[in-house]
Amino acid sequence: MRVFRYPAPPSSAITPHALWLSRRNMLAAAAGAGLTGMIMPPRPAGAADLAAHPGALSGTGLKPTPLRDVTHYNNFYEFGLEKTDPAERSGAFHPRPWTVQVDGMVAKPRTYDIDALLTRPLEERIYRMRCVEAWSMVIPWIGFALRDLLAEVEPLGSAKYVAFESVVRPSEMPGQGGVLPVLDWPYVEGLRLDEAMHPLTILAVGLYGQTLPNQNGAPIRLVVPWKYGFKGIKSIVRIRLTDRQPRTSWNLRASDEYGFYANVNPAVDHPRWSQASERPIGAGGGFFGAARQPTLPFNGYGEQVAGLYAGMDLRRDF
Ligand SMILES: Nc1nc2c(c(=O)[nH]1)N[C@H]1C(S)=C(S)[C@@H](COP(=O)(O)O)O[C@H]1N2
Numbered sequence: 001m002r003v004f005r006y007p008a009p010p011s012s013a014i015t016p017h018a019l020w021l022s023r024r025n026m027l028a029a030a031a032g033a034g035l036t037g038m039i040m041p042p043r044p045a046g047a048a049d050l051a052a053h054p055g056a057l058s059g060t061g062l063k064p065t066p067l068r069d070v071t072h073y074n075n076f077y078e079f080g081l082e083k084t085d086p087a088e089r090s091g092a093f094h095p096r097p098w099t100v101q102v103d104g105m106v107a108k109p110r111t112y113d114i115d116a117l118l119t120r121p122l123e124e125r126i127y128r129m130r131c132v133e134a135w136s137m138v139i140p141w142i143g144f145a146l147r148d149l150l151a152e153v154e155p156l157g158s159a160k161y162v163a164f165e166s167v168v169r170p171s172e173m174p175g176q177g178g179v180l181p182v183l184d185w186p187y188v189e190g191l192r193l194d195e196a197m198h199p200l201t202i203l204a205v206g207l208y209g210q211t212l213p214n215q216n217g218a219p220i221r222l223v224v225p226w227k228y229g230f231k232g233i234k235s236i237v238r239i240r241l242t243d244r245q246p247r248t249s250w251n252l253r254a255s256d257e258y259g260f261y262a263n264v265n266p267a268v269d270h271p272r273w274s275q276a277s278e279r280p281i282g283a284g285g286g287f288f289g290a291a292r293q294p295t296l297p298f299n300g301y302g303e304q305v306a307g308l309y310a311g312m313d314l315r316r317d318f
């Protein structure tokens with residue numbers, strides 16, 4: 001049985017995204033405990049070149065979070081609620097064979113095999129990632145623009161949104177068979193079509209020049225760098241074009257806390273904590289050691305994306 005300590009109102013056991021820490025995490029952090037090593041699967045086709053030129057898109061000046069932190073401090077509730085669960089409990093997960101079905105309001109619905117997707121040109125994108133829990137990382141993703149995939153299926157004029165769905169596989173994902181009903185499965189997410197078509201929006205199939213580890217959403221996950229991390233749905237099996245705003249997992253869980261848009265916004269606090277600043281993970285001492293830094297509007301991508309929301313009230317449409 002898990003004991004949740006700080007700040008731990010009893011409901012935190014089923015109210016995730018709170019700034020609680022379990023006793024286990026605190027002990028592990030205090031002891032600087034080394035977690036089990038991870039054997040990286042082979043590189044995706046096409047990624048080798050990028051590994052040779054890590055600076056490809058790094059004119060950003062961003063310093064990537066150490067690989068160890070990127071792969072051992074995760075949110076992936078299908079494997080459990082603890083930050084260490086995804087790394088420790090995803091060993092039985094097999095991201096092969098795998099297909100991604102792309103359908104709905106499109107002229108040419110298609111089902112893609114993951115290995116075919118990996119043969120397309122891949123690029124490195126070094127992005128900030130800001131979790132709604134007020135911690136952040138910088139992650140060098142490998143992937144391709146979602147809009148390139150969407151163009152292939154030819155969205156109909158009536159399509160207004162894109163709905164995403166994660167895999168359901170309780171036999172390999174211990175969090176899906178868990179007793180705490182935190183989220184309903186599958187995990188679902190959504191974007192407005194123009195957000196999905198924005199060139200910053202990618203499907204990631206790797207990080208740090210390697211195939212995506214299970215705990216980061218193998219074999220393919222969404223990355224939308226100006227939004228809170230929970231929009232970046234992992235282990236995607238279906239992408240559906242629709243004319244209705246899709247249901248999203250965290251909004252279904254607590255609509256007053258997690259909006260559909262979920263744009264990073266330091267001026268709009270979460271009902272239970274401030275969003276004005278964030279704790280960079282791995283920047284000298286992990287969760288406890290790092291100093292806070294200010295959170296940027298749209299996570300620093302405002303110049304590119306603010307226009308998508310012209311005329312909207314971002315306090316109401318959070
Ligand atoms: N299917 C699924 N996708 C998910 C989650 C999840 O629990 N299940 N967690 C989200 C949250 S809250 C965050 S912050 C990011 C974390 O991604 P990372 O572990 O690769 O850093 O994944 C998001 N995608």
Ligand SMILES: [Mo]
Nearest residue numbers: 131132229230
């Ligand atoms: Mo998150």
